[in-house]
Amino acid sequence: MSTDDRVQSVRNAWTNALRAEVLRVGRTIPEVARVVTVGMWISTYADADGSNAFPGRETLATLSGCSQETVTRAVKVLMGVGVLARKRRPNASSVYLLLMPLGGRLDWQAHMHHMTDTRQRKAYAKKKAAEIAEATRTASTDAVRMASMDAVRTASTAGVPDSVRSGGSEPPAENPDRVHGRPRMASVDAVRTASVAGVYQYLPTYGRDPLPDHNMAGISPQPQQRAGEAVQDESSSGEGPAATAPPETPPAPQPSDEPPAVTRCQGPDCGLPLIRPGRLYCHGCETYLANDERHSA
Numbered sequence: 001m002s003t004d005d006r007v008q009s010v011r012n013a014w015t016n017a018l019r020a021e022v023l024r025v026g027r028t029i030p031e032v033a034r035v036v037t038v039g040m041w042i043s044t045y046a047d048a049d050g051s052n053a054f055p056g057r058e059t060l061a062t063l064s065g066c067s068q069e070t071v072t073r074a075v076k077v078l079m080g081v082g083v084l085a086r087k088r089r090p091n092a093s094s095v096y097l098l099l100m101p102l103g104g105r106l107d108w109q110a111h112m113h114h115m116t117d118t119r120q121r122k123a124y125a126k127k128k129a130a131e132i133a134e135a136t137r138t139a140s141t142d143a144v145r146m147a148s149m150d151a152v153r154t155a156s157t158a159g160v161p162d163s164v165r166s167g168g169s170e171p172p173a174e175n176p177d178r179v180h181g182r183p184r185m186a187s188v189d190a191v192r193t194a195s196v197a198g199v200y201q202y203l204p205t206y207g208r209d210p211l212p213d214h215n216m217a218g219i220s221p222q223p224q225q226r227a228g229e230a231v232q233d234e235s236s237s238g239e240g241p242a243a244t245a246p247p248e249t250p251p252a253p254q255p256s257d258e259p260p261a262v263t264r265c266q267g268p269d270c271g272l273p274l275i276r277p278g279r280l281y282c283h284g285c286e287t288y289l290a291n292d293e294r295h296s297a
Helices: 003-025 031-043 057-064 068-081 119-156 186-197 283-296
Strands: 084-087 095-098
Touching (some): 031 057, 031 095, 057 068, 068 084
Antiparallel strands (some): 084 095
8 A cells, every 4th residue: 555545544434434423323313414514524624644734614614514503513513523723823823634433433412512502592591690680589589588477467366365366255255345355446435435425325126116106007098089989188288179070981982783874776677785875876887878869869
């Protein structure tokens, strides 16, 4: 084997090794294929020994069909797994060197965060962390508020007996000025004093007579007034004239069951009923008599 063949095999061996890695982990880590694609285009610019490759980032982005930021992240992954070296140059593109992988399989998972942690994903993660912090702060504030409310409630019921809290009764206290261990309210005393003084003598009875003499036993029945009789004025003393009854309305004529009289034609051998009143002959008889008189004349 000549020297040229041995040097030529460095670039070919590097290409074959990366292709084998894509076939090995491409199904579990799909981003490896995109990273290796950028590396393959870099190797096309390298010499036979894998050195002196300096394609621009814009050129690699055009060839790989991705953005320049993706090219930068892919180069970081290749440098992390140890198959690529980069040397920066001022005011020029970087120079890359192909390195043969050592130790067999490459650890892509440990360096794949350079490819997956994009700016959009970082911004989303930051926003999500802020939302979680806000939710945690709100929950802690609510917990403190509830604890303070429980403390106030416990303090307010500290002086009340257990029987009163549970709805039971308590034997009367020795001191009449205190109710259930607490001072009597001024409003209760005012209502009690007013009721004793006679202010609230009649309370609503909800449908019953408030007084015993309000019943219907002592009310005499009133006389009924018949239709057509004269109505006396209750405001008068009885000496004045009584009011006159309204005039009677004449009765309406009752319909008769007999049929009305029918006027018949007086013509010879006719006798047809006449519809129009005041006539002696029907239309046929009138025509016949008129023609007869004309022929006679």
